[in-house]
Amino acid sequence: MSRVVVTGRIPEAALEKLRAEHEVDAWTGQDSIDRDELLRRVAGADAIVSLLTERIDGELLDAAGPQLRVVANVAVGYDNIDVPACRERDVVATNTPGVLTEATADIAFGLILMATRRLGEGERLIRSGTAWKWGMFFLLGSSLQGKTLGVVGMGGIGQATARRAKAFGMEVVYQSRSEIDPAVAEELGARRVELDELLSVSDVVSLHCPYGPATHHLIGAEQLAAMKESAYLVNTARGPIIDEEALAAALRAGLIAGAGLDVYEHEPRVHPDLLDLDNVALVPHLGSATVETRTAMATLAADNAIAVLARQEPPTPIR
Template sequence: MNTSTSKNPPKIVVTGRIPEGGLDLLRSAGDVWAWSGDDPAPRDVVRDQLADAKAVVTLLSDQVDDDFLDAAPNARVVANVAVGYNNVDVDACTARGVRVTNTPGVLTEATADLAIGLLLASTRRLGEGERLIRSGAEWKWGMFMMLGTGLQGRQLGIVGMGEIGTATATRARAFGMDIVYHNRSAASAEVEQRLEARRLPLDDLLAGSDVVSLHCPYTAETHHLIDADALASMKSSAYLVNTARGPIVEEAALVDALGDGAIAGAALDVYEHEPDVHPGLLDLDNVVLAPHLGSATVETRTAMAELAARNVVAVLRGDDPPTPVN
């Protein structure tokens, strides 16, 4: 624990390990209790610390619900270190006068990079190739060995044309892909012109795209947005990439679609019941699996922690936070 030099410094609870740069900013504004383990802090340990906390920095593994807020009656701000905040009951926080903040923007480039990496790993069968080499099995080059599919002239369907979706589309355009997207509102004229992107209804996007990449937020409306019917409407040669949130995809339906050849492959960084992964996915060669690495660069995670800290500092000073949710 680190105590500031203020006479009565506000207590700030950090529920999980974050980069030191974020902690340094928090220490300048209050008395910081921070969990230092790599695993999530036990809920009872966090609850004990929340009783007199004025601010709480949370991670995706935390569920900020009524029970959590009951344990933190003095909290003024919950700063979620993530672009998403589906783990936070924003309405419950608002009803109690608790500000909620997140960390958008700073993870855009890293997540878009990973989406393209997963796209390439899936369409070029890199996961299968690496597993073959590591298995020690005999192999030799052949004209038809592990043929994948090229990207040039293929259609990429972006579901959710926000900052990350746009950044992913920009990278895909450099590979020669044609861009279509589905979004509640149209992208700017500049984005559409630069990417030669067309906005489509979701059904049309799914039916015509060679790769579908998910970048929409997780809400009640997007829960199982990609279900059995959606997967059945896709081309049998198509690939699905998900770097958004796991429950957007009905995982059991995806296992069936991959196993039956309804789609050619998938690449996932997030899971419906994370950190648990549907066991059916583990047995399939035509799916690439990553352990939620979307923002996992040193630079990005540091920027996320520092932005969350700046949000806390602003609220404790009585100012508007840089990235408010409510």
């Protein structure tokens, strides 16, 4: 039996799969595992099933030892994994694309509605006990019908978000490294544009691109200034794609109308200037947070680890 280290709590269904064939050492603490404890536990591991809260780098791979075969990340994003370091050591790295597409698109569109219809402000008002009265100009928001959604990163989640936008009567433009399937583009009525044009024409900008050096602070002061004053920015991808300090300044100055964030630049810390603003909706990284999705993610990660340990091709390797 091979030894599998699981770096955080995952659904029991995935653990049962792993335990059926291998020895499993799973962290069960409520908080993330301490780095020193993680380095100690991975020693001698044949497989690591990792969460996005753990940094998988050369130090950790060396701590595991030369017998390590696979790192199976329970996430579609893998900015927490040093993939070149894995390749240098002949360690297969995998992720979990596809299974969280619809759940994350739901959150993206939920944030769009929260921001444009000021739902967070309304709930805070009710919970505060502040007196209120219906009126023609009370908490006016912005409608979506006939407006333009700009999707940055038109992969599976971006396309799923665009489908929701289409159902709400929105037009869709997108910026992506490559053209999407022509049939999908026709279905969505989506037009590919450069980022500058997307920012200038969109009423809502939704970020779905992967995070890396090329997308660090992709949205900063210059890009926010290029958006419409009536526009909204939504991020369900990775926090550092946005310069949070620049975003807070833009929201405070009225350069854009509002924002909705599920992820943060220095997660779990949120830039303090954002916390004082009513025109930003903030939720704590809930993109994949359904029972069904998290179970599917963990099970796919387990399948990836089991396949590599059996000297088979994993379902979803990182290319």
